[in-house]
Amino acid sequence: MNTRYSRQILFAPIGRSGQEKLLQSRVAIVGMGALGTVLANHMVRAGIGFVRLIDRDFVEPSNLQRQMLYDESDAAQHLPKAIAAHAKLSQINSEVGIEPVVTDLTAYNAEQLLCDVDLVLDATDNFQVRYLVNDVCVKHGIPWVYGGAVSATGTFTAIRPGQTPCLRCLFPEAPNPGEMATCDTAGVIGPIIHIVASYQATEALKMLVGADxxxxxxxxxxxxxxxxxxxIKVANARRPDCPACGQQQFSFLQPPSDEGQAVSLCGRDTVQISPTANLSLDLEALAERLSPLGTVERNRFLLRFHTEPHTLVVFPDGRVLVQGTDDISxxxxxxxxYIGA
Incomplete structure (x- = not known):
């Protein structure tokens, strides 16, 4: 073991044996926005052996105020966040295996993406995805750390299936869309991101080295x-009637109907349309077809088609963000x- 982790090894609760455990550990981070960039930074610098970065979005200028891994060139190139983060993190620690996955976490792929890791870190911005993470982790006994931040407020808790209450014990029902503040409606300041993510990362290190x-x-x-x-003391908040950990009913792992594949992204004036199965689109051919109809920008990760007043962002797996409207129809x-069936 080289001197890279010497100061972490000197911290007695981790020590050399704990560092060895970290080097053998596998972590998935769901969401590479504000919390995700801080979490990934901590995990990679700490020497977690494998880190999977899962994110559906691309870098925009408004992200740069708080999403600490990205810069202006990432935004100018419209790079997917997972790809831009991978590029930065690989230069921070080349010894860590980093896997960027540009996709939306759904009932179709959640178990595939989360079941081969030792720990999941939540860096998402909506409860539907968190409930999906919760279902996977409870079903397969994978610990995970919930976190959220908006405005100047933040929340976190560590969830150990079978030992602690799960997310649905604590929050039986998701808030209705529009009821909760989001970063796009209430804003957010950078310091709360670092506070919440640093607490999440600390709980992750405790679990990975076995510091129960x-x-x-x-x-x-x-x-x-x-x-x-x-x-808030929640140690005794496990509920026998909890659908997930109490009754082993994992409804969020049930694929939704086709109609459920279109969702308005709260506060973003954007609708996401996802296929019922991963596709493999030829973005070059699509660019040629759309060029006579509007302005097309393309890199190897996505295509942006501008037809005023809307922009369609198309990913190779068939997922499309329709920007400029929150009307699903x-x-x-x-x-x-413009894209077809």
Whole structure:
């Protein structure tokens, strides 16, 4: 073992044996936005042996204020976040296996992407995906760390299936779309991101080295603008009637109907349309077909088609973001008109 991790090894609760465990560990991070970039930075620098980066989106200028791995060139090139993060992280620690996956986590691929790791880190921005992560992790006994941040507030808790309450014990029902503040509606300041993600990363390190005596049993909430910190005791909050951990009913792993494949992304004036199975689109051929109809920009990861006042962002797996509307019917119409079935 080289001197790269010497200061971490000097930290007695990790030590040399703990570092060996980290080097053998596998972690998946769901979402490579603000929380995800901080989490990935910590995991890669700490020497986690394998880190999978899962994200459906691409870098935009508005991300740069808080998504710490990205720069202006990433935004100018419209690079997928997983790809841009992989490029940065590979130069930070070339000894770590880093796998970028440009996709939306769905019932079709969640078990494939999450079942071969030792720990999952939540860096998503919506409860539907978190419930999906929860179903996979409870079903397969994989520990995971929930985290969320918006405005100047943040929350996290560590979930160990069979030992702690799961997410659906704590939050039986997802908030209705539009009821909860998002970064796109209420804004966010960078420091809360680092606070929440750093706590998440610390819980991850504890679990990976087996430091059960140091685990945090609480749901923690911060409001750093108003100098407030709440510790909510949830150790006894497991519910026998919980659909997931109590009754082993994993409804979020059931593939939705075709109609469910279009979803309005809260606060972003964007509708995402996903195929019911992964495709393999020829973006070059699509660019040639669309060029006479509007402005086309393309890199090897995605295609952007501008037809005022809308933009369609097309990924090779068939997923499309229709920007400039939150109307699902209109988005489906534009998709059918320009992309086809």
């Amino acid at each position: 005596d140091a685990r945090n049993p609480n749901l923690e909430h911060f409001d750093i603008w108003n100098n407030q910190h709440q510790q 209109l988005a489906r119409s534009l998709h059918a008109r």
